[in-house]
Amino acid sequence: MNLKLLLFILLNSCFLLSSTTFANDYVGSEKCFDCHSEQYNKWQASGHPWKLRKVEKARYAKLPLPPGYSWDDISYVIGGANKKARFIDKDGFIITAAKDGSEAKTQYNIEDGSWSFYHKGEKKPYACGPCHMTAYSPEGHQDNLEGMVGTWAEDGITCEECHGPGMEHLRNPVKTTIKKITEVDLCGKCHQRGGTGPEPPASKGFIRHHEQINELKAGAHGDLSCVECHNPHERAILVKKNLCADCHGDIAASYAATLHGKQGTECIECHMPKASKSAISVASYTGDVRTHIVKINTAADANMFKEVEKDGKKTTYAKGFVTVEYTCLSCHGSRDKAWASKYATHFHGNK
Structure with a gap:
């Protein structure tokens, strides 16, 4: 292959990869902590980041699991901060039955420690966008899990879901480079x-x-x-x-x-x-x-x-x-x- 053509292909591949990775300019909530630690820590104690959490984080909340399941069977937890928790299996579907397929209550209610049925026995995809995550797109499957409807930049409602992508603000940290929206429609x-x-x-x-x-x-x-x-x-x-x-x-x-x-x-x-x-x-x-x-x-x-x-x-x-x-x-x-x-x-x- 012609050397110039090979270099052209390689350069364009790098450009396309970079464009795909950073096209939306979302930088992640941890970047916000560097300058806004007080707001970040208050937000961490709220319910918003708990709307959806990967098992690596959620397992430390000491939540009980639906019958027959272990943490090795879970990919994500929905909620778990104040009211209730639901659990997502390794294929991205919300758990609606015991692991052996038998009837079971699978929604854990935090206030009184009870369990409730949730779409009992159904094969229930996780289709809760855009309200449990940041920068939701209905296209594709997060983590390539069949049951996950859509993709997103970060789990839970994080800084950039309300303030918008933070890349420009990270480069030039002034008030005019980040959104501050107070309207009720947000x-x-x-x-x-x-x-x-x-x-x-x-x-x-x-x-x-x-x-x-x-x-x-x-x-x-x-x-x-x-x-x-x-x-x-x-x-x-x-x-x-x-x-x-x-x-x-x-x-x-x-x-x-x-x-x-x-x-x-x-x-x-x-x-x-x-x-x-x-x-x-x-x-x-x-x-x-x-x-x-x-x-x-x-x-x-x-x-x-x-x-x-x-x-x-x-x-x-x-x-x-x-x-x-x-x-x-x-x-x-x-x-x-x-x-x-x-x-x-x-x-x-x-x-």
């Missing part, structure tokens, strides 16, 4: 179901999980941005304090003089009850995720849910308010809605 890529409209889908008496944007738009605070309450680098429960009083000062002052105010019951206990369910319900009107609807309808006959029929299929949605069985009876379980309605009417005191 969070709405994942924290919604069926789009970002104001109708949160519900099932079996609870709002379904990861629908915070649907809830927010359905309720009384649809114009708020998520970052007005949350620091996206921290755990969701570490919300900024005393935010309600910033806008509702008179009501907050009046409420502080009531029995509940004096005993330290916070606004979110009633206005953001656990009316949503991710893994388990701990009582008849208590799920495991706080709703973002906020508005309360205190009428005793109010129904929080509605059923809509479309194309012959019925779907349940939450309305733009929560009702007293979720706000009051989750604590006062021996009472009824009529009692709750009576006492909730002037709950904030004179305001």
Whole structure:
């Protein structure tokens, strides 16, 4: 072969390899640590990096495994931080049965240590993009595993999923070379179901999980941005304090003089009850995720849910308010809605 032609082929091969490897300019979250260690460490303690983890990392979380499985049978773990964990086998399929193929509960619920069925016995591909990983593409199979639908740059929701590719910022670390997005639609890529409209889908008496944007738009605070309450680098429960009083000062002052105010019951206990369910319900009107609807309808006959029929299929949605069985009876379980309605009417005191 002509030497010049050989050199041309080799140079072009190197160029194509380099272009393929670095075309998306994602550098990985560990690069961010070098300059942003405080934000990185807070983010590591949040749920976002736990959305998907390779077995090499996940096995140290000391999670129990589905019947018959060992860590040598697992390729990835979905979740495992706060609510639940699901497991992916060596072929990239979500485990839905015992290793011997018999019926088994394969979703581990962290809060109470119970197990639940998940698509019992189905051959379930892992098709959770783009909400469990960074820089998702629907093309191909991650790690060449048949059950993995799509490929991505990094497991979990990492820095570059929200801030964009970091290569330019790494080369020139100034504010103008990285994205800082505060719009609700960024969070709405994942924290919604069926789009970002104001109708949160519900099932079996609870709002379904990861629908915070649907809830927010359905309720009384649809114009708020998520970052007005949350620091996206921290755990969701570490919300900024005393935010309600910033806008509702008179009501907050009046409420502080009531029995509940004096005993330290916070606004979110009633206005953001656990009316949503991710893994388990701990009582008849208590799920495991706080709703973002906020508005309360205190009428005793109010129904929080509605059923809509479309194309012959019925779907349940939450309305733009929560009702007293979720706000009051989750604590006062021996009472009824009529009692709750009576006492909730002037709950904030004179305001």
